[in-house]
Amino acid sequence: MKASVYKNYGPPEVLELREVEKPIPKDNEVLVKVHATTASTGDCRVRKADPFAVRFFYGLKKPKVGILGTELSGEVEAVGKDVKTFQKRDLVFCGTGTKLGANAEYVCVNEEGAIAIKPANMTFEEAASVPFGATTSLFFLRDKGHIREGQKVLIYGASGALGTYAVQLAKHFGTQVTAVCSGRNVSLVKSLGADHVIDYTQEDFTKSGMTFDLIFDTVGKTSFSKCKKSLRKNGVYLAAVAGIPQYVQMIATSIRGNKKMKGGVAKMRKEDMLFLKELIESGKIKSVIDKRYSLDQVAAAHSYVETGHKHGSVVINLIPSN
Numbered sequence: 092m093k094a095s096v097y098k099n100y101g102p103p104e105v106l107e108l109r110e111v112e113k114p115i116p117k118d119n120e121v122l123v124k125v126h127a128t129t130a131s132t133g134d135c136r137v138r139k140a141d142p143f144a145v146r147f148f149y150g151l152k153k154p155k156v157g158i159l160g161t162e163l164s165g166e167v168e169a170v171g172k173d174v175k176t177f178q179k180r181d182l183v184f185c186g187t188g189t190k191l192g193a194n195a196e197y198v199c200v201n202e203e204g205a206i207a208i209k210p211a212n213m214t215f216e217e218a219a220s221v222p223f224g225a226t227t228s229l230f231f232l233r234d235k236g237h238i239r240e241g242q243k244v245l246i247y248g249a250s251g252a253l254g255t256y257a258v259q260l261a262k263h264f265g266t267q268v269t270a271v272c273s274g275r276n277v278s279l280v281k282s283l284g285a286d287h288v289i290d291y292t293q294e295d296f297t298k299s300g301m302t303f304d305l306i307f308d309t310v311g312k313t314s315f316s317k318c319k320k321s322l323r324k325n326g327v328y329l330a331a332v333a334g335i336p337q338y339v340q341m342i343a344t345s346i347r348g349n350k351k352m353k354g355g356v357a358k359m360r361k362e363d364m365l366f367l368k369e370l371i372e373s374g375k376i377k378s379v380i381d382k383r384y385s386l387d388q389v390a391a392a393h394s395y396v397e398t399g400h401k402h403g404s405v406v407i408n409l410i411p412s413n
Contacts (some may be wrong), residue, residue: 094195095389095407096157100140104395108386109157113197118171120199121206121246123183126410127219128163128385130392137191138393148189149223160193160224160391160407162186162358164215169334172389174202176336180211186222186359190263196409205359210371217378220404222250225367225376228260228309230357231329236305240265245296245303245321246308249285250402252275253331255379257307258283263375269303276402279379297321305329313341315352322350330354379403 092113097105116122140146140157149155164184167177175181185412186205188195200232202205209218210289232238244261250269261268262284270285277288277364289296297313302323306313318328333354344352370376381401384392385408392405 092196093386094140095160095386096156097138097154097159098157099153100146102140102288103138103390103397104219105138106393108389111195114199116169116171116174116199118173118390119202120171121167121174121177121181121183121202121207122150122164122167122169123163123185123198123200125163125193125196125198126158126165126215126408128195128407128409129160129220129223130159130194130389130396130407131223131394133161133223134159134191135393135396136193137385145276149156156191158192158195160195161188162219163198164209164218165410168197171202176202177206182215183207184209184213184218184363184364186226186364188359189356194386194407196386198366203361205361205364207361207364207368208367211289212372212374213378214381215410216383216408218376219406220252220366220380221256221367221371225256225260226359226363227331227357228253228257228307229363229367230355231307231331231353232260232264232305233237234256234351235353235355236307236327238264238305240267242266242304243269243302243308243323245269245271245301246285247271247291247296247306247308248286249280249283250379251309252401252404253309254349255280256376257309258285260374261307263370266305267315269296273400278401283377283379313400315344319350324349326350328352351396369378380406382406383408385409 180312250272269287274290305331
């Protein structure tokens with residue numbers, strides 16, 4: 092099969108289209124023929140080994156996992172002998188999480204993992220962009236932030252892969268949403284349900300006097316110390332992008348003060364995929380697709396992601412979406 096492969100850490104140019112061995116599903120796995128996958132900021136960080144701690148998970152000198160990609164949609168081609176809930180020709184969307192491997196023609200996914208039947212009202216490329224951005228935003232808002240109806244929530248980086256889902260999820264949970272993005276994405280974010288939108292190139296929300304129960308930084312461009320005054324009593328700052336200094340700060344705020352900083356690594360789970368599928372099919376959540384590339388253009392897709400100007404998700408199409 093063909094896959095986008097990298098054998099060394101480095102710039103987008105380390106990614107090459109190569110022939111690799113087609114995976115064989117284990118007894119509890121399904122083999123999925125990939126129709127669409129994505130290129131994300133997380134993929135870029137792993138490819139560059141930035142932060143350096145990435146190497147402790149994926150190989151100190153060279154990558155142990157040579158294929159990037161954490162999400163996909165496609166068709167079940169084969170199932171292991173113990174698989175009971177999926178069958179050949181099922182249309183699915185899946186998350187591979189830290190195992191990666193989605194930027195390829197075929198992927199094996201555990202039956203009990205982050206895999207579900209594709210939402211009926213989504214194309215393959217739309218469905219492929221759900222497992223990373225939507226499950227991560229759900230993890231931070233619901234599981235870490237304990238979001239609840241009537242709260243005031245600010246989403247920083249509201250036009251990105253996480254942010255577009257975060258705005259919609261925050262509205263689903265009955266909160267008042269203030270979204271922060273660039274001026275060119277204001278209309279997009281309003282269309283997703285944001286009650287107020289701030290253009291960060293024109294206004295610093297931390298100087299506005301507004302306060303929030305939750306501040307969710309999806310892109311790592313703010314800090315707890317800068318946002319602390321904008322948090323209400325018992326407010327929570329959620330950091331989707333965090334390094335050692337941020338984790339030290341999380342520990343410190345857990346011990347003292349009534350304003351907390353929280354982070355963590357979102358795990359893709361089947362129950363969350365099923366929850367999101369229900370919201371999607373009821374029309375409460377939709378995907379936002381920015382650009383589309385083919386499998387032999389993954390390096391170009393990474394270059395575009397790293398400009399920092401994308402909105403929504405960048406999709407890699409292996410089979411024309413329908």
